[in-house]
Amino acid sequence: MVGYIVTKILVGLFKNSLRKTKLPLLVVEFLARFFSAILYVSVILVAVGVLGVSIGPVILGLSAVIGLILGFGLQDTLMNLAAGLWIAALGPIDIGEVVSISGQTGKVNSIGLMATELLTPDNTIIMIPNRLVWGAIIINHTRMPTRRVGIDIGVAYGTNLDRAIQLAMELMKSHPKVLNEPEPSVVITALADSSINLQLRAWTKTEDYWEVKGDLTRGIYELYTKEGIEIPFPQVDVHIREMSG
Known part of the structure; x- marks a missing residue:
């Protein structure tokens, strides 16, 4: 009974001291439970020793039982526990991300x-x-406060590239949720088989990413269509020959 009371007190003090640190709550709870388990096992061993039972065979028996348990499938459980501790401690992900x-x-x-x-x-x-x-x-996807939106579009060969780029820049700069810094840009990404491929690059707040991506995708299509800039698509010419009998 004394051991039980002392263990409760020590675990409470241990948990309170950890809560004053910057450790995540998950780590605090995990360490407190681990410390509690060690203390309870120690109390049980001491109680067995007081009753006159040799502790050596008990420890050997516990080791054998633990070995069997681990051998029959607790490896994954322990790995998950250890991984959960590392995730909580190092924080590669967080709630809401x-x-x-x-x-x-x-x-x-x-x-x-x-x-x-x-x-x-x-x-x-x-x-x-x-x-x-x-x-x-x-x-x-959401750890950083800003993200870059990339919109790929192709224009036909023979297009006035300076005009196509200027229109795209005006479209991005006119959007209220596109950031001025870093400044939007348009780059030529490839000379493809049937088009010159451009990419519109605009920075925005992370929470506005999908809205800006949708607006710019629709906006550049409508703008190029309105201004007569051709957006080509792959075509195949089929030539049919008539064979004389």
Whole structure:
């Protein structure tokens, strides 16, 4: 009983001291539970020793049991726990951020001890084991405050490129959510088979990314159509020959 009371007090003091640091709450809870488990095991061993039972065989028995448990499938569980701790401590992702992990894209709903929960744009929940999150390439789409929008479009050969670029620049600069710094730009990306490919590049706040991308995509198509700038598409000419009998 004394050991139980002392353990509760020590765990409480340990947890309170950790909360005063900058450690994430998940890390604090994990360390507090781990410390508590160690203390309880120590109390049990001391109690067994007081009763006159040799502690050596007990420790050997516990080691054998733990070895069997680990051998029968707790490796993944421990790996998930360890990965969850590292994710919480190092923070490659955070709650509310939009990320791509193992080919899955969604908003981070929660980071648990065992798995990370993503919410996809079509309102589907995806649970990814932490060990797969930690071992995967993580693309964080919303960590930075600004993002660059890229719009690809092709114009026909023979087009006045200076005019096409000027119109695109005016379109981007006129959009209220396109940032002035860094300044928008238009670059020639390729001389393709049927078109000269341009890319409109505009910077915007991360939360406005999809709105700006949609507006500029529609806007450049309508503007070029209005100004008579041809946007070509691949064509195949088929020649049919009549064979004389």
